[in-house]
Amino acid sequence: MPLLSRAYPLARAALFSMDAERAHELTLAALKKTHACRVARPLIQASRPPSGTACTLMGLSLPNAVGLAAGLDKNGAYIDALGALGFGFIEVGTVTPRPQPGNPKPRLFRLPAARSLINRMGFNNHGLDAFLDNVQASRWRREGGVLGLNIGKNADTPIERAIDDYLLCLDGVYPHADYVTLNISSPNTSQLRSLQGHDALDALLAAIQARRQLLADRHGRKPPLVVKIAPDLQAExxxxxxxxxxxxxxxxxxxxxxxxxxxxxxxxAHASEPGGLSGPPVHELSLDVIRRLRTRLGSETAIIGVGGIEQATQAIEKIQAGANAVQLYTGLIYRGPVLVAECVQALAALSATTA
Incomplete structure (x- = not known):
């Protein structure tokens, strides 16, 4: 086990004593500096995963089925350092066509008693050009890592023009992504979740698929496309x-x-803050959505389960509900990198018992 996994509980006490967003920025910066130093890199480098962890997701070969959810690295500035923690795949973003500051601070709040977070970040990012510079500068994909790029709309783009933003982002990220995620479910961009409605989603996906065909012809490749949805959707x-x-x-x-x-x-404390709640309270909501999706989709369409995984047992429950892979975010903040290894090992054991 790398030193970071053993030391994180001590570091967390100091990090949790400061503003949540500032602690997030300092942690990522320290992780990147450590990874950049060849002598120090073993302090964070995950051990080689046990045999039996490799899997396939949407035709992509993964070393394991445990990924990093988008949102932690919005600008794709820390891909290589995060990849060292043992993830089977990394997703970065959400990126928007133009830079935007996001919502006013403070906008990230811890609820330690529930091991949860509330955020209303609002797609704060440096814009598509800077994002692509970071992605291309990283070594993760060149060294065989699987990278998902998560795209969205600018806050000041009218919802009626949202498709234009998604197409601009798709054009940009397409050559550099192993898969592309359409984020239509953040609660922190006004009216964004309306894109999950039947008619709006139909129009968006039709436009995305038409552009995808053009891009596939141009680039000679066809990375998978996925849609990220909310846990608050009604059954219909x-x-x-x-x-x-x-x-x-x-x-x-x-x-x-x-x-x-x-x-x-x-x-x-902070429970009444506006924004999206993440952490254990989302787990059961996510499971309900996954089960309903899997029942209606059959086995062909991939599902990535995310929301509230803080123990390996919850990763297993996501898979048993019908997910093909999982992603971590808030659990990583509270537990540290040890959670990645625990989930990888647990899913490998589950795969062995069901083979």
Whole structure:
């Protein structure tokens, strides 16, 4: 086990004593500096995973089925350092066509009693050009890593013109992505979640698929496309997603983003802050969405389960509910890199028992 995994519980106490967003920035900067130093790199480098962890997702060969969710590295500036922690795949973004500052600070809040976070970041990022510079500068893909690029719309783009932003981003990221995620489920960009409605989603996916065909001809490759949805959808809305995603040739669904529900955290400090809640309260919501999707999709369309994984048992539950792979975010903040290794080992054991 690398030193970082053993030391993180001590470091977390110091990090949790400061502003959450500042702690996030300092942690990533320190991780990047450590990774850049050949002498220090073993301090964070994950051990080689046990045999039996390799898998296939949407035709992509992964060393393991545990990924990093988008949002932690919005600008793709820390890909190589995060990849050293043992993930089977990395997803970065959300990126928008133009730079934007996001919502006013403070906009990230810890709820330690629930091991959760509330964020209303608002797609703060440096824009598509800077994002692509970072992606191309990283070594992760060149050394065989699988990289997902997550795209969205600018806050000041009218919702009626949202498709234009997604197409601009798709054009940019297409040559550099192993898969592309359409984020239509953040609660922190006004009206964004309306794109999950049947007619809006139908129009978006039709436009994306048409552009994808042109890009595939131009670049001679066809990376998978996935859609990231909310845990707060009603049953009929989930069914609409399950209908439209395969109808438009989209390869997968990420289930789910953060929730607007506060049922599980009522009475806690910061619980009333606007934004998306992540962490354990999302786990059961995510499982419900995954189960319903899998029932209606059959086995062909991939599902990536995310939301509330803080123990290996929850990663297993995501897979048993119908997910093909999982992603981590908030659990990583509370548990540190040891969570990655625990989930990888648990899913390898699960695969061995079901083979």
């Amino acid at each position: 809305e989930i069914d609409a997603v399950a209908e439209l995603v395969p109808a438009h040739g989209i390869d997968g669904i990420i289930a789910t983003n953060t929730t607007l529900s506060r049922t599980a955290v009522q009475g806690l």
